[in-house]
Amino acid sequence: MNDLVEIVGLSKAYDERTTAINNMTLTLPRGRIIGLLGPNGSGKTTLIKMLNGLLVPTQGSIKINGFYPGPETKAKVAYLPDRTYLNNAQCVSELLDYYNDFYADFSRDRAGEMLTGLNIDPTSKMKTLSKGTKEKVQLILVMSRSADLYILDEPIAGVDPAARDYILRTIITNYSPEATILLATHLIGDIESVLDEVIFLRYGQLVLYNSVDNIRMQHGKSVDAYFREVFAC
Amino acid sequence: MLGKLVKHEWKATYKLNLGLIAILAGLTILGCLSFCTPLWTNAFQDIDAGFTFTDLTGIMSLIFYFIGIFGVLWGLIIYLGVHFYRNMYSSEGYLTHTLPASSHQLLISRILVGGIWYLILQVLIVLSIFIVIFSMLGIMYRAITGEASLWTYIMQNQDEVMKLLNEVFGSMYNMDAVAGFLYFIFTTILGAFVFVMTLYGAITIGQLSAKHKVMMSIVSYIVISMIKGIIAYVVALPSLFYVTNDIYSGYSSTTISLNLINVLINLVLSVGLYFISNYIITRKLNLE
Numbered sequence: 359m360n361d362l363v364e365i366v367g368l369s370k371a372y373d374e375r376t377t378a379i380n381n382m383t384l385t386l387p388r389g390r391i392i393g394l395l396g397p398n399g400s401g402k403t404t405l406i407k408m409l410n411g412l413l414v415p416t417q418g419s420i421k422i423n424g425f426y427p428g429p430e431t432k433a434k435v436a437y438l439p440d441r442t443y444l445n446n447a448q449c450v451s452e453l454l455d456y457y458n459d460f461y462a463d464f465s466r467d468r469a470g471e472m473l474t475g476l477n478i479d480p481t482s483k484m485k486t487l488s489k490g491t492k493e494k495v496q497l498i499l500v501m502s503r504s505a506d507l508y509i510l511d512e513p514i515a516g517v518d519p520a521a522r523d524y525i526l527r528t529i530i531t532n533y534s535p536e537a538t539i540l541l542a543t544h545l546i547g548d549i550e551s552v553l554d555e556v557i558f559l560r561y562g563q564l565v566l567y568n569s570v571d572n573i574r575m576q577h578g579k580s581v582d583a584y585f586r587e588v589f590a591c
Numbered sequence: 592m593l594g595k596l597v598k599h600e601w602k603a604t605y606k607l608n609l610g611l612i613a614i615l616a617g618l619t620i621l622g623c624l625s626f627c628t629p630l631w632t633n634a635f636q637d638i639d640a641g642f643t644f645t646d647l648t649g650i651m652s653l654i655f656y657f658i659g660i661f662g663v664l665w666g667l668i669i670y671l672g673v674h675f676y677r678n679m680y681s682s683e684g685y686l687t688h689t690l691p692a693s694s695h696q697l698l699i700s701r702i703l704v705g706g707i708w709y710l711i712l713q714v715l716i717v718l719s720i721f722i723v724i725f726s727m728l729g730i731m732y733r734a735i736t737g738e739a740s741l742w743t744y745i746m747q748n749q750d751e752v753m754k755l756l757n758e759v760f761g762s763m764y765n766m767d768a769v770a771g772f773l774y775f776i777f778t779t780i781l782g783a784f785v786f787v788m789t790l791y792g793a794i795t796i797g798q799l800s801a802k803h804k805v806m807m808s809i810v811s812y813i814v815i816s817m818i819k820g821i822i823a824y825v826v827a828l829p830s831l832f833y834v835t836n837d838i839y840s841g842y843s844s845t846t847i848s849l850n851l852i853n854v855l856i857n858l859v860l861s862v863g864l865y866f867i868s869n870y871i872i873t874r875k876l877n878l879e
Binding site for chain 1: 592595598599602603678682683684685686688689690691692693873874875876877878
């Protein structure tokens with residue numbers, strides 16, 4: 359069971375005209391940071407939702423650690439959605455309690471250290487925090503888990519460049535070598551340095567799955583530049 | 592896992608519900624005070640002393656009490672609905688549905704906590720109305736008999752009170768006081784959970800609409816209530832004819848059988864709604 363994620367013949371159609379993912383087959387190994395890249399409407403979020411058990415495939419299957427998406431996979435997948443999803447009425451420490459109660463792999467100490475590092479007061483209510491700080495709290499909660507798979511949907515989209523550096527540092531320093539990070543973003547230039555592999559999606563189909571080094575060697579350009587070439591309008 | 596879900600659902604809802612209980616306590620005091628104006632004592636003693644500003648305040652307080660009671664109940668219903676929607680189907684749903692819990696555990700925890708709060712508020716509202724009525728009866732008793740305490744009278748005449756209760760429950764359920772009270776408790780508990788399931792089921796069905804989820808939820812609730820009403824009416828029709836034929840002896844037993852049928856209809860529809868909700872969550876849900 360070396361592979362972490364097995365996707366076989368996966369399709370998702372919202373209706374007869376809208377096919378978000380079309381017959382995708384893909385295997386993701388352990389211990390990689392993988393960029394999930396594609397233009398708007400390419401099916402990134404649909405794929406992420408299916409990996410998290412938030413959407414049911416129309417056809418095909420997904421297995422994570424050998425399990426179909428469900429309570430067993432959710433216990434080992436740490437997901438950061440592309441929005442603020444925490445209860446605004448709660449304070450940060452209550453959220454730590456929440457994660458600590460539900461996720462056996464959550465480390466309160468690690469979360470505490472990261473909060474201290476960012477000068478975030480655990481007694482602060484979420485509603486009193488700025489958008490960027492909320493995103494940092496969300497990332498801290500997710501990265502304080504010792505998950506097998508981290509799925510981060512646009513983790514750096516809404517924050518300033520200084521915070522981006524911090525977030526990327528947090529991601530790199532807080533995951534175990536056995537875990538895989540799947541990172542969806544439009545800001546390829548900012549994350550390219552941390553990626554091992556990239557997945558290109560277009561119209562719900564897999565265009566490319568290759569290592570960053572191979573792309574650089576084969577095409578003689580950065581992933582960002584190659585992405586712009588492949589998806590040129 | 593279910594225990595943890597229930598614990599956190601309770602933690603997330605207790606503050607506002609305690610606020611509602613505090614408002615209810617305040618309203619109950621206001622309701623009791625509204626009978627302290629001379630109007631009531633004079634009325635019970637058949638004295639025409641005119642209508643003063645204090646009397647008007649008392650009447651207004653009583654009206655405010657009853658409006659407030661409805662406000663508390665509707666406040667709870669709206670809060671439970673909004674909390675369930677936010678927690679399950681808005682952005683908070685991204686966390687809820689990625690917890691390592693099954694859809695059954697998620698649903699049961701919400702129904703359990705929502706049902707318990709609805710039950711607590713219902714019981715407290717009945718208790719509040721009872722306290723207000725009792726305070727009114729106390730004033731009436733003092734005005735008519737000149738004795739100090741209605742409570743002392745009740746304690747001294749427990750047999751008569753039990754006989755009265757037996758008659759009341761007898762006419763309602765064709766049972767003695769204890770059996771009738773237990774039946775009342777059972778239907779109240781069941782009713783609370785049935786109501787919450789209907790509310791949550793309607794909100795969940797509303798998620799099938801792509802653009803008008805709230806409107807679809809409200810329409811679903813109305814349709815479910817209509818279906819319940821129609822089934823209850825159709826089932827009750829033959830019994831109603833029976834009542835007309837033999838009104839006195841038939842009424843009590845008809846009431847209880849109609850009541851039981853109603854309970855059964857609600858139970859079956861709630862179980863159906865539960866499984867529909869679970870199906871929607873597991874197969875049809877697409878969080879925005």
